Amino acid sequence: MSWDEMSVHVGDIYRLAISNELRGYGFWLDGSEWQYPEMPMADVGSPYGPRPSDTVTQVHLRWGDVLNDFSDFTQMPDPEAFDPAITQMEKVVERLSVTATIDPTTEESIPPNGMDGHINSLSDVRLASWKGDAADEFRLYLAHLGDKTGHQWALAWVLLNALRAEQGIWQRAQVDVDQVAHKALSRLSGEGSGEGGGSAGKVLNALTTLAGFALPGLGSTVKVFTATGAVAQLASLLPKEEGLPGDPSHIISDMRDDLRKVKEAVEQKESELHDELTSVAGAVSRKAMEYYLERPSLSKPGNIRDKRGTFS
Amino acid sequence: MATEEFVAGVEELYHAGVVEVPDIATRFTSAREHLPGPTLEWAFSRAGSIGYSSHGPWQAWSDLAEDLGGFIGRTERDLIDAGANLVKCAENYAATDDAIRANLDDVRAEIDKEARTPESKIDPAHTHGDD
Numbered sequence: 531m532s533w534d535e536m537s538v539h540v541g542d543i544y545r546l547a548i549s550n551e552l553r554g555y556g557f558w559l560d561g562s563e564w565q566y567p568e569m570p571m572a573d574v575g576s577p578y579g580p581r582p583s584d585t586v587t588q589v590h591l592r593w594g595d596v597l598n599d600f601s602d603f604t605q606m607p608d609p610e611a612f613d614p615a616i617t618q619m620e621k622v623v624e625r626l627s628v629t630a631t632i633d634p635t636t637e638e639s640i641p642p643n644g645m646d647g648h649i650n651s652l653s654d655v656r657l658a659s660w661k662g663d664a665a666d667e668f669r670l671y672l673a674h675l676g677d678k679t680g681h682q683w684a685l686a687w688v689l690l691n692a693l694r695a696e697q698g699i700w701q702r703a704q705v706d707v708d709q710v711a712h713k714a715l716s717r718l719s720g721e722g723s724g725e726g727g728g729s730a731g732k733v734l735n736a737l738t739t740l741a742g743f744a745l746p747g748l749g750s751t752v753k754v755f756t757a758t759g760a761v762a763q764l765a766s767l768l769p770k771e772e773g774l775p776g777d778p779s780h781i782i783s784d785m786r787d788d789l790r791k792v793k794e795a796v797e798q799k800e801s802e803l804h805d806e807l808t809s810v811a812g813a814v815s816r817k818a819m820e821y822y823l824e825r826p827s828l829s830k831p832g833n834i835r836d837k838r839g840t841f842s
Numbered sequence: 843m844a845t846e847e848f849v850a851g852v853e854e855l856y857h858a859g860v861v862e863v864p865d866i867a868t869r870f871t872s873a874r875e876h877l878p879g880p881t882l883e884w885a886f887s888r889a890g891s892i893g894y895s896s897h898g899p900w901q902a903w904s905d906l907a908e909d910l911g912g913f914i915g916r917t918e919r920d921l922i923d924a925g926a927n928l929v930k931c932a933e934n935y936a937a938t939d940d941a942i943r944a945n946l947d948d949v950r951a952e953i954d955k956e957a958r959t960p961e962s963k964i965d966p967a968h969t970h971g972d973d
Contacts, residue, residue: 602892611885615878625873626914643869648862656858659851668924675866678917685910686873692903696886699893793892800894807902814909821913829923 533604539711540600546718547593547778599789603707612697619690626683628676635691649675664827671826681821688810692803699799706792714785852935852942853949859928860953863921870918877911
């Protein structure tokens with residue numbers, strides 16, 4: 531559901547809340563005008579004073595905040611805004627993939643980047659007869675290049691999945707907010723409790739420990755980020771106590787409670803993501819030498835002597 | 843006059859410096875160039891009071907991406923410089939011996955010819971600027 535559609539639903543929730551409360555006092559709508567019973571307001575249960583117009587005004591004021599209840603959600607990041615960066619990070623992962631790999635989260639295959647063949651060709655053929663310290667050092671450099679690139683790949687993969695998780699958090703938040711709005715609408719219009727949302731019961735598991743995926747400094751396991759599942763446990767969002775059918779007090783209260791839970795869940799998941807990334811950064815900082823090789827002598831200027839004996 | 847074995851060794855150095863080592867470096871160049879830059883920050887930002895801070899985990903993500911960019915860039919630079927120095931070594935040898943120079947000219951011509959043949963070019967999936 532787009533935010534334009536959402537604003538339509540929020541407007542409907544506002545109008546239905548007003549309508550349901552006024553109807554509870556015996557009011558009825560005639561065209562666009564609210565008509566009221568002949569009996570005194572106190573007798574029909576209105577707490578807003580003796581004049582029917584005061585009741586109508588106060589009921590409108592009472593539910594006016596409903597229009598603001600969704601305002602924070604209209605300013606959520608757009609999940610689609612992460613698509614280009616995710617595509618870019620997928621390419622980074624591909625470029626650093628020394629061996630054929632299966633992406634543990636998507637289970638799609640990542641082809642090898644082909645550098646292994648070049649490394650073997652260099653060590654076994656091209657540079658095989660080259661002698662000396664610089665030669666030995668460079669061959670050693672090439673021998674370890676695959677491992678270090680593998681560690682860079684792992685880091686790229688963590689970054690990729692962090693983006694997927696961030697996107698997933700906002701995608702699920704959109705779905706959850708949509709369901710909260712629909713649930714409130716259904717209950718206000720007397721069409722049921724609004725239960726039975728397609729994703730009810732799913733829980734976002736933004737951080738999953740993936741055994742066997744090693745990242746230097748973090749041991750043999752690393753938490754990775756999955757992009758599926760609901761931000762909030764929708765089963766717990768369902769009303770704990772059913773109010774009167776269509777009673778706006780209970781329904782709007784439940785709706786606000788649901789929205790608060792979605793907000794809390796989003797904040798918690800983003801916080802987990804932040805903490806995990808910070809943890810990985812700390813591990814990388816402690817084991818930085820696992821991610822690159824010392825600059826070989828061959829790469830340094832001044833180690834090549836020309837025919838006049840001058841270093842360049 | 844250099845021995846045939848020595849001439850062949852210099853050819854291999856030159857070939858390694860011009861073809862294989864730079865080709866490995868292109869993987870790192872391409873990876874570095876695909877790393878999302880600071881403009882990604884806007885995707886994380888939100889005006890409302892929702893989520894973890896006003897930019898979520900952007901700073902933590904960005905810091906880690908910067909670390910990775912540093913590692914990749916360092917590897918890329920070392921490989922490019924190593925390749926250049928291998929070529930320089932070979933050319934220095936060539937400057938001292940007619941036989942080596944003649945063979946190196948042949949190797950250059952062969953590499954140039956291969957580079958002009960479309961099917962022999964480096965797999966475009968592994969070079970930057972392909973997308």
